[in-house]
Amino acid sequence: MAAIPDIVEFLQQYPPFTELDPATVEWLGKVVEVEFHPAGEIIFSKGVQPVEFLRVIRSGAVEVVNDGRVLDLMGPGEMFGHASMLSGLPTGFEARAAEDTLTYRIPAEAASQVLAGPRGLRYMTRLLLEDRHHLRSGPSPEVVRDQLREPVRAAIRAAPIICEPGTSVREAASQMTAAGAGALIVDLGATVGIVTDSDLRSRVVAGGLSADSPVSAVMTAPAFTVPGERPGSEVLLDMLDRGFRHFPVTSATGRVIGIVEDVDLVAIESRSSFYLRRAIARASTADELVETSSKLRPAVISMTRGGMTALDVMSVFSVVADALTRRALDLAVAQAGEPPTRFTWLALGSQARREALPSSDLDSAIAWFGDGDDDKQSIRQYFGLIATSATDILVRCGFRPDEHRASASDPLFVRSLSSWQQEARSFLDDPTQAKALVLVSVLVDSRPVWGVETETLIAETFRLAPAYPRFLRLLAQFALSHKPPVGFFRGLAIDVSGEGRSRLDLKSGAVAPITDLARWAGMTAGVTCASTTARLSAGAEHGTLTAADALTLQDAFELVCQLRLDHQVGQLEAGVEPDDIIELGELSPLIRSYLKEAFRAVASVQRRIASDLAWPV
Helix, strand or coil: CCCCHHHHHHHCCCCCHHHCCHHHHHHHHHHCEEEEECCCCEEECCCCCCCCEEEEEEECCEEEEECCEEEEEECCCCEECHHHHHHCCCCCCEEEECCCEEEEEEEHHHHHHHHCCHHHHHHHHHHHHCCCHHHHCCCCHHHHHHHHHCEHHHHCCCCCCEECCCCEHHHHHHHHHHHCCCEEEEECCCCEEEEEHHHHHHHHHCCCCCCCCEHHHCCECCCCCEECCCEHHHHHHHHHHHCCCEEEEECCCCCEEEEEEHHHHCCCHHHHHHHHHHHHHHCCCHHHHHHHHCCHHHHHHHHHHCCCCHHHHHHHHHHHHHHHHHHHHHHHHHHHCCCCCCEEEEECHHHHCCCCCCCCEECEEEEECCCCCCCCHHHHHHHHHHHHHHHHHHHHCCCEECCCCCCCCCHHHEEEHHHHHHHHHHHHHCCCCCCHHHHHHHHCCCEEEEECCCCCCHHHHHHHHHHCHHHHHHHHHHHHCCCCCCCHHHCCCECCCCCCCCEEEHHHHHHHHHHHHHHHHHHHCCCCCCCHHHHHHHHHHHCCCCHHHHHHHHHHHHHHHHHHHHHHHHHHHCCCCCCCEEEHHHCCHHHHHHHHHHHHHHHHHHHHHHHHCCCCC
């Protein structure tokens, strides 16, 4: 069937079709169906099954309606229904013809091939960054938040294709084509490999490899896998962090049960950070990187006002901070020349835990590979140079240098990996050393963001902590020494102004007591670098914390983080540099009540832990 010229000409005027090659648009023109909707007709209702068509308005107008309220009015050239179609989620709004309207209806199979391709995805990621995305084309904020928490196995569309490593590339490609799959699994026994469409294009077609070669010659192995019970938001963050588009998903026994693709999670709001990461990767100078970074804070405002939780916003902020750090280091290394030895840049503190906010300090360290090189002046001079350069760029990007000097620009935080690991083991052996427990709290949160990123390196040393009961006992005592301000209405809040106004530092007074307890509970369970909520869960599973106490701490942590985020977003909107200091008099009575009860609950957990350990509090 030939394409209708008028349809092709029209589509070529509007994105994402403007970014497609003419042959693709010509092909689409052959499958387009024309629909007429009289004024007032409901094109689809909210909450129905995933739509099976992408619709483009040819003439007329379509209203976006949610709970009886018109949220948006779309005109010619605008498309709708694509988020539901790609994500497999029910529709998040009602689409209604505002007047007599003609639409072009494109079947899901054809539309998916276009939107899931590189050019289509570029368009989608730009679209998803717009403030009105969740109103125009996706689920309501409530649906988004629910999906972020759902196990990733819910996003699996079909059973995986699994083949042996000796299977020919030709046969593997045939199996993928027959199943309409973008990837397949290679069974390697203890591990698995993965082959994607991209691998076939780059390693076979472009690389000149024979189609009769074994599939093991083109696979990526071992493949990075994710447990099926892991929340979709965490899996998406790993995709962002690692730059992968396909992850094998495993059952509790380690069996691969499917493959999740990035387009399966396209309706999640946090995908908008793909746009920032792409712009960051393209920055060729420090000035361009600084300019690109200026979009991060507005994105925080947009995500918060769009309904994302504080924990999800902090995760996305941290992922983009990682991308900025990597690009700043790329620029610093390019200027300084080839490194004298392999090294890794470690994020510390809240960035390492993926709990950073605009007020967060920039904590970092460098570990290089090579024994007996700690005293080599040339090595130290090189890493001092790039650390200073990268840190200066990141400060220009809006990040704050750590006031306690926990930074790679300080020589104390630059040393060989073996030296760092030896230091960590010495803390386990003798936790009474000066500042040992403070440094442990820094190093156990370390996470590589540049260079060698296959493991948590220094933090892994602390997996030995369960074999050092004296160390864990002192770490618990250290955590319990940081108490929440349960009496802050009786003058225990700080007065930073000298004007007699009661103010509270949410970071040191409310967040630190919880993160310190979570760090101790996690290390007791053998968990090192991880988020605060993950450590609390590990502590509960291990029996270090009761399930009730872990839940209490998690609820308090989420409440305080949400209060911190709302406070900082308000400051950003007012053009004020964000901080963690809130004036108690400006809080509503309800929020003050919640905050006070949260502090009391944390203090109660601390007393129970101290009682179990036979310590007075």
